[in-house]
Amino acid sequence: MQSDGKSGTQSAFAAQSMLDPSHPFALQRVARGIRTGLHVAIIMDGNGRWAARRGLPRVAGHRAGVSAVRRVVERPPQLGITRLTLYAFSSDNWKRPPFEVRSVLALIAAYLRWEQAALRDAGARVQAIGRRDRLPRMLLREIEQCEAATAAGQHLHLRVAVDYSSREAIARAALHAVHGLNGSSTPETVDRALAGHLQAEGGDVDLLIRTGGEKRLSDFLLWESAYAELVFTDRMWPDFDGDDLEAAVAEFKRRERRFGAVPGVDTSPRPGAGYRVPGPATATGKELFPVLGQDRG
Numbered sequence: 001m002q003s004d005g006k007s008g009t010q011s012a013f014a015a016q017s018m019l020d021p022s023h024p025f026a027l028q029r030v031a032r033g034i035r036t037g038l039h040v041a042i043i044m045d046g047n048g049r050w051a052a053r054r055g056l057p058r059v060a061g062h063r064a065g066v067s068a069v070r071r072v073v074e075r076p077p078q079l080g081i082t083r084l085t086l087y088a089f090s091s092d093n094w095k096r097p098p099f100e101v102r103s104v105l106a107l108i109a110a111y112l113r114w115e116q117a118a119l120r121d122a123g124a125r126v127q128a129i130g131r132r133d134r135l136p137r138m139l140l141r142e143i144e145q146c147e148a149a150t151a152a153g154q155h156l157h158l159r160v161a162v163d164y165s166s167r168e169a170i171a172r173a174a175l176h177a178v179h180g181l182n183g184s185s186t187p188e189t190v191d192r193a194l195a196g197h198l199q200a201e202g203g204d205v206d207l208l209i210r211t212g213g214e215k216r217l218s219d220f221l222l223w224e225s226a227y228a229e230l231v232f233t234d235r236m237w238p239d240f241d242g243d244d245l246e247a248a249v250a251e252f253k254r255r256e257r258r259f260g261a262v263p264g265v266d267t268s269p270r271p272g273a274g275y276r277v278p279g280p281a282t283a284t285g286k287e288l289f290p291v292l293g294q295d296r297g
Contacts, residue, residue, distance in 0.1 A: 038249070039083040040076070041205045041221050041228070044068070046212025046236030059103045064238035066111050073115075073124070075242030076156055079249045083157045083202055087220050091131065091165035108162060109139040112146040119146070125153030129202075130164030159202055166222040173197035198223045207252045209245075211237045229255050 044065060051061030069086065076084050088108055094101060112126070119126055128143045135143075143162070177193030178185060205221055205228040213234040217225065231248045233240075256263065 037083075038079070038081045038206045038252075039085070039203055039224075040081050040245075040249070041085040041087070041208045041225065042072070043087045043208070043210040043212075043218060043220055044237040044240075045210055045214055045218075047238060049212065050236040050238045058100055061236075061238055062100075062104050062107055066107055068238050068240050069111060070115070071241045072245055073119075073156075073158060075245050078242075079246055081156070081249070083159070085129070085159040085161060085202055085205070085221065087161045087164065087218075089130075089162045089164070090219060091163055091168060092219065094134075094163075105136060105139050105162075108160070109142040112142040112160075116146045116149050119158065120150045120153065123153045123155035124150055124158050125156070126150045127157065127159045128162050129159050129169075130162045131168070132163070134163055157202070161220070164220070166217075166219045169198060170194065170223055194223070204228070207231065207248065209233065209248050211235055211240050227257070227259050229257065 047061035047065040048058040049061070050064065051058050054060075073084065076082070089104055093104070096104075116126075126146045128147065132140055132143070139162070173194050174190070176197055177190055181189055181193060202221075202224060205225045208217070208221070208225050208228040209231045210216075211233050213232070215232045221228075229252050231251055233244065233248070235244060
C-alpha cells in the first residue's frame, strides 16, 4: 500500500481530530452556519488508468486509491457531510481479471483492518452495503469486525459499497415490498415500501461525485440519487483529496435544488380555480391546454 505521507499513528490522529465535534474546525463549521447533514456518494474511478500512465500495474493504482480514501474520509466533518458512501467494488467488477479482483478485495479488507481503531475513536460508523454471499471469508470477517467495532459512531456514517449493484438492490427491495404488502399494493404503496427498504440507512444522496473523467452512474445508488446533484471530475481517484471534495461541495452549494418545483411559486390548489389534471387515458388537447377550448367569438 502506498503511503500518503503520514504514518498510521498520524493518520489515526488526523481522522480523530477531524471528526471530533469539539475540534476547532468543527466549531468553525458551526460558526459559519455551513449546512450539515449532507449525504455524499463517490464513484472512485481511475485507479487503473492512473497506474497505466505511470507505467505501473493496475494493482498499484488500487493501492494508491486506498491512500486517497484515507485523505478524503478525514474531511467530511469540516464540510457538513454526515453520510459518505464510497463505491469500492461493483457487482460487475467480478468480470475483471481474477488477480485484480483478489487484490482489490484484499485491499478493502486491509483498509478496514488498519483503519478500524482510528475510525472508531473518531466516532465514525462503518457499514458495508451490497451482497455478502460471494465475498471471501477473509473480507467478510473484516467487514463484520469493523461494523461491530464502530457501531456506536455518531459523527460520520461511512458506507462502503462492495459487490454492489443498485438494480439488484432495487429488485430485492421490490421483492420484500410485494411480500410485505400482502397483495394490497398500489403504485404509491409500492413506492413507499421501496423507499423504506432502500433509504432506511443512507437516505437520499445530495451530491454524487465521479472521478476519472467518465460521466455515468454505473449502477450506483440509482434510486437514492434521483435528485442528487452530479459532479464529474477528470481527476483520477488516487489524486483526489480533501480539497477536491471541498470544491465539489462548494459547487453543490452554488446550485439551486428545485426537486421539480418552481421556487417561490405557490402551487397549492385553490377552490374554484377550475383546474383538474386529466387522466392519462382521456386527456385531450383541450384538457391539457384549456386555452384551445375557449370561444374566440
